Amino acid sequence: MKKVKALQAALVACGMALTGMAVADGHSPSAEALAYTCAGCHGTNGQSMGPASPTLAGMSEYVMVETMKGFKSGDIPSTIMGRIAKGYSDEQIELMAKFFSKQEFSPAMQDSDATLAKKGAELHDKYCEKCHSEGGSVEMAVEDEVGVLAGQWKPYLHYTLNDFSAGKRPMPKKMQKQLEKLTEKEGDAGVKALLEFYASKK
Amino acid sequence: MGGAVAAKYIRMMDSSIEVTLIEANKDYYTCFMSNEVIGGVRDINDIKFGYTGLAKHGVKVVHGMATGIDAAKRVVKTDQGDFAYDRCIVAPGIDFKYDGIEGYDAKVAEDIPHAWKAGSQTVTLRKQLEAMKDGGVVGICPPPNPFRCPPGPYERASQIAMYLKNHKPKSKIIILDPKPKFSKMGLFTAGWEKYYGYGSDNAMIEWKGTPKGSDDQVLQSVDAKTKTVTTGFDELKADVLNVIPAQKAGKIAFAAGLTNEAGWCPVNGKTFESTIHKNIHVVGDASIASPLPKSGYAANSEGKVAAAAVVALLNGGKAPTPSYVNTCYSVINEYNGVYDGISVAMVYAWNEETGKIDKVKGSGGLTPGYKDTTEEMRAREVQYAHSWFENITHDTFG
Numbered sequence A: 001m002k003k004v005k006a007l008q009a010a011l012v013a014c015g016m017a018l019t020g021m022a023v024a025d026g027h028s029p030s031a032e033a034l035a036y037t038c039a040g041c042h043g044t045n046g047q048s049m050g051p052a053s054p055t056l057a058g059m060s061e062y063v064m065v066e067t068m069k070g071f072k073s074g075d076i077p078s079t080i081m082g083r084i085a086k087g088y089s090d091e092q093i094e095l096m097a098k099f100f101s102k103q104e105f106s107p108a109m110q111d112s113d114a115t116l117a118k119k120g121a122e123l124h125d126k127y128c129e130k131c132h133s134e135g136g137s138v139e140m141a142v143e144d145e146v147g148v149l150a151g152q153w154k155p156y157l158h159y160t161l162n163d164f165s166a167g168k169r170p171m172p173k174k175m176q177k178q179l180e181k182l183t184e185k186e187g188d189a190g191v192k193a194l195l196e197f198y199a200s201k202k
Numbered sequence B: 001m002g003g004a005v006a007a008k009y010i011r012m013m014d015s016s017i018e019v020t021l022i023e024a025n026k027d028y029y030t031c032f033m034s035n036e037v038i039g040g041v042r043d044i045n046d047i048k049f050g051y052t053g054l055a056k057h058g059v060k061v062v063h064g065m066a067t068g069i070d071a072a073k074r075v076v077k078t079d080q081g082d083f084a085y086d087r088c089i090v091a092p093g094i095d096f097k098y099d100g101i102e103g104y105d106a107k108v109a110e111d112i113p114h115a116w117k118a119g120s121q122t123v124t125l126r127k128q129l130e131a132m133k134d135g136g137v138v139g140i141c142p143p144p145n146p147f148r149c150p151p152g153p154y155e156r157a158s159q160i161a162m163y164l165k166n167h168k169p170k171s172k173i174i175i176l177d178p179k180p181k182f183s184k185m186g187l188f189t190a191g192w193e194k195y196y197g198y199g200s201d202n203a204m205i206e207w208k209g210t211p212k213g214s215d216d217q218v219l220q221s222v223d224a225k226t227k228t229v230t231t232g233f234d235e236l237k238a239d240v241l242n243v244i245p246a247q248k249a250g251k252i253a254f255a256a257g258l259t260n261e262a263g264w265c266p267v268n269g270k271t272f273e274s275t276i277h278k279n280i281h282v283v284g285d286a287s288i289a290s291p292l293p294k295s296g297y298a299a300n301s302e303g304k305v306a307a308a309a310v311v312a313l314l315n316g317g318k319a320p321t322p323s324y325v326n327t328c329y330s331v332i333n334e335y336n337g338v339y340d341g342i343s344v345a346m347v348y349a350w351n352e353e354t355g356k357i358d359k360v361k362g363s364g365g366l367t368p369g370y371k372d373t374t375e376e377m378r379a380r381e382v383q384y385a386h387s388w389f390e391n392i393t394h395d396t397f398g
Helices: A002-013 A031-036 A061-073 A081-085 A090-101 A114-127 A138-144 A154-165 A173-200 B002-013 B034-039 B052-056 B120-131 B152-167 B185-196 B251-255 B296-314 B375-397
Strands: B020-023 B060-063 B066-070 B075-078 B081-084 B088-090 B094-096 B137-141 B172-176 B205-208 B219-223 B228-231 B235-237 B240-243 B247-249 B280-282 B323-335 B338-351 B356-359
Touching (some): A031 A090, A031 B296, A031 B323, A061 A081, A061 A090, A081 B338, A114 A173, A154 B375, B002 B020, B002 B052, B002 B296, B034 B120, B034 B152, B034 B323, B052 B060, B066 B251, B088 B296, B120 B152, B137 B152, B137 B235, B152 B172, B152 B205, B185 B323, B296 B323, B296 B375, B338 B375
Parallel strands (some): B020 B060, B088 B280, B137 B172, B137 B240
Antiparallel strands (some): B066 B075, B075 B081, B094 B247, B219 B228, B228 B235, B338 B356
């Protein structure tokens, strides 16, 4: 810790701007102070009003930490999150993840097509349920340490699935296999049906 | 923006604190996304918000005009009476320096709108564009730095070009800029090239900047009758004219003695407490929070920092270490199935040693140029821009 402080003092003496990522000296912002800055795009306490920014409230701490680290390293593609995630230390990301995991998740208020949703439910059971259990519900997502699907915003899930399918976003081998099988057998219509199923979960 | 969000978050952080919001207007029209109203892709009512949502958080809303603050007695003076406070948060917004432009003032602005505070002038500008003949000239005169929403005038040019290209393709937009460069310049001009012929003989948008130290395009006078502007070098007669004057902090900041010689409010970046008057915090565009820009997102961030400081100080504690974010989206095109959005973002941190706000090294920056991105990513940015709008307005007023 002493070493960090000495380094900072030297930087100040050289007239260089410090970046303030000084968790070690006790000046790090609290989880709340960090997490409140996300609300501009992800809603108060991470409850997104949509249409595309995902809800963070209630998500698995592990998933959020891994996702933010992926944005930070560039392993996970993004429009803007890569630029944002680089602003935080791993400790700060963990603080934010803890904060959002404690917030209550409310399903997105969005339309869904009942016929497609029915088909989507079948596809979910066949291809996804094993890891995203209970229809991809938030409760099980936390337990299974996976992303929330039921009630998450549709455009966001669509973007993410596109990135997975295109091989741009890393995923477990099992998931890759299932996704390949799904797209091979059901095509884009299958993906669409899945999305409608998740959107139908209120 | 900054004031409303501070009020809500104080109540969220400590519901034992009594918060009164004093606001002159019943409705607030957000300046952000008002360019989409001008471009014709959003209704004015979509950017209109009320204050009833704040009441649900236990904020007492008083509709009245604050006319001054007695910092020594800790009293806000309003046309609805006096309000005593322990700590006061002021969000003065911006006002315009009309004096520098001969022939332009608040009254002329009703006809030759600045539309830099959203509301009736946003609608006026939109109506003028609708009434303009095909082949008409739209003149945009952006302000000198510093001003509210640095990418705003150029997003506005994009949105107007989008409308004209699809409805009045022989028309032209001429931007007379008192600056040599502007926010997101490379991204905007590349977008203008892609969609609006920028740089070609047939350009729909023409941008005339001013070399540093010269007054080539510095606005000097406006002839309201002929819709002609004169700069140090040019003269432009337009069919629709949008003059955005130089800016300063809003009226209440001056009335309360919170401004410096430049007309903005110096604050401590950790608490947003005025460095002129104790117990008064100034947030949003009126505050000097550099390197944070004068933007809606920054105001939202600042409001929360001020709220956290006020809650801690009222409880006898120390102001906590803040964190700040800014994100500004601009939509270059969203017509006929083409969606093209860009953004700039930054994470900021408080530096206890220097007593200043720093950009967090390595964070932030711009959307990549066309060669390093895809149409799909640009389309996502438009969706995220609209998501940002839904979320920041709900975070503020809901």
